[in-house]
Amino acid sequence: MHNAAFAALGLDWCYLAFEVDPQNLRAAIQGAQAMNFAGLNLTVPHKLLALDMVDVLDESARTWGAVNTIRFEGQGIDGVWLPLASFDQGAHGRPTRFRSQGFNTDAEGISRSLIEDLGVSLAGTRVFLLGAGGAGRAIALKLASERVAELFLLNRTASKAEEIAAEIRLRFPGVPVTVGYPSGPVDLLINATSLGLKSSDELPLDVARFPLRQARACYDAIYRPAATALLQAAQAAGCQTANGLGMLLHQGAKAFEIWTGRPAPVAVMRRALEQNIYGH
């Protein structure tokens, strides 16, 4: 999606994937900086490790406790720190000092996707969230920060859902959070478990305890397959549905804007993702 976006904007940039052993992460970040990379994306398990490996943390990385995007920056003759990429035009002279800044675009990817794909704006909605792993925790905290009306958390290992609930009560005391099934209808059901990745997986919830028609909309963070068994069942029950492609897209679009300082060509990026992931 990034290469398609660079091409659409006529930028002579390219996005490459590198497999880095966690024990070499610091050297890899420093190496990328030494080679004048504009920035990096990081994925599991590097997102947490990188917190201690960048020179500055943006508020997004501090808030969510993880770094998925790094921008390399230079200090111009006027003392202002700017993305390294903006020195290309020569207007700011040559950087005198260099640094790396860590950001997190995952949380924003979630809310942008829910708005764009389901028309759900989070404030005031009742949400039932399945899963309390890495993705579940990030989604739960983002929902709470957006002041949902009520949050229900369900996880196979209940203690992990309890831990997240405790963190929400501490950080966002105005948001009522319950571990377990909701007693009535909700606006939004979200799957953040890994159940649904395989066609043999069972549903991530007991539909005898929560009939899917009780949810107005259903979002599955999984994007491959495009329609998990949960999304198919939700659609059959009359829910509006969307998969997690939008989360992937929007964390990328936000990263693109951080590196380039230009609005991301979101439609181009979505088309590139769909072509690469679904082949059409």
Ligand code: ATR
């Ligand atoms: P991710 O980073 O994608 O969130 P993760 O941290 O490994 O991955 O979390 C996986 C989530 O899927 C967890 O909520 C996990 O439940 P547990 O916390 O009980 O492990 C859930 N999950 C995975 N396999 C599951 C299964 N067979 N049944 C129910 N939940 C499952």
